Amino acid sequence: MYVITVDDARALTWTEVPEPAPAEDQVVIDVRATAVNRADLMQRAGDYPPPPGWPEWMGLEAAGVISHAPSGSRWRIGDRVCALLGGGGYAERVAVPSGMVLPVPRGLTMEEAAAIPEAFATSYLNLCIEGGLRAGDTVLIQAGASGVGMAAIQLVKALGGMVMTTVSTDEKAQFVRGLGADYVINRTTDDLAAAMEEHPVDLALDCIAGPDLGRLIERMAVDGCWIVIATLGGSQTELDVNQFFRRGVRLIGSTLRSRTPEMKAEILTGLEKTLWEAFEARRVRPVIHETLPITEAEAAHEILQRRENLGKVVLTIPQRNPPRT
Secondary structure: OEEEEEOOOOOEEEEEOOOOOOOOOEEEEEEEEEEEOHHHHHHHOOOOOOOOOOOOOOOOEEEEEEEEOOOOOOOOOOOEEEEEOOOOOOEOEEEEEHHHEEEOOOOOOHHHHHOOHHHHHHHHHHHHHHOOOOOOOEEEEOOOOOHHHHHHHHHHHHOOOEEEEEEOOHHHHHHHHHHOOOEEEEOOOOOHHHHHHHOOOOEEEEOOOOOOHHHHHOOOOOOOEEEEOOOOOOOOOOOOHHHHHHOOOEEEEOOOOOOOHHHHHHHHHHHHHHHHHHHHOOOOOOOEEEEEEHHHHHHHHHHHHOOOOOOEEEEEOOOOOOOOO
16 A cells, blocks of 8 residues: 655655554445544654554544454445554555444535544544533633634534634634634734633643743633643743642643553544534534645645645545455
8 A cells, every 4th residue: 555654854754554454343445535633744744753653654543444343343345434643544454443433424525524523533532522512601712713723613602602712814813713713812913811811711722832831821711721742832831829729720731642542542532422413403613724635735734834724635536446345
């Protein structure tokens, strides 16, 4: 089969490798589409290796058709599925633990399904499990026009919360309002701290962090929870610890990729129960910025590098070979 690999010059190449050899509890998916994530750019640069046991090539999510399933599994050959991966989605086929696979919601395309697992699982893990999201909470979502941002906004609204979110352009502001955001803060012109003073935040999902993190935490609602999932704005800040503990704020660092397959299976089970009906009714939807063939993965990465995407960038994989049996 063919996969996208990274050569010595950090260029992406469509390369032939051996077929996946599934373990006893794994299915094999013939991949139709895979979505691009910022973590892929980090892995390509050598800064974010895949967890042990996963392929060395990139790809944190995929959608396709089951071509091998273990006996007794929920899955059958021919099932249309999407999957959360530790790596390996930029490929014609991938072997995945059965518990990290979900059915494609009825009515969705493979491209749409490929844009679900990473962003929505990240949002569900952090907002619902780590943050204990409740109806009526006001939730701050940094970078609302990103893949995780668009998922988190819709999840909060589906569960009865209010959304404050940050963007960098007027175009992105319009985009997130269309997803249901209640308060939109343009980071280039508006003062997020002032907005938080006016509308206290109970829960924050933060991929920015950076030097402003400390002063923003001090403006959270009492007993609030701030969850950091990335540090795109920088890894250093100053925090008034007296304000921090007197307000009862929880500060959590969280990643999805490093969790065990068993933990990821639990997250996905909760996600399916919470949102699949909403996906099928189109009350919640994956948002796709652009779809490109897998051989144009370089161009897809450039879109994310320039931070111009509104939602997900998806790569499609042509089917050269018949399904495995």
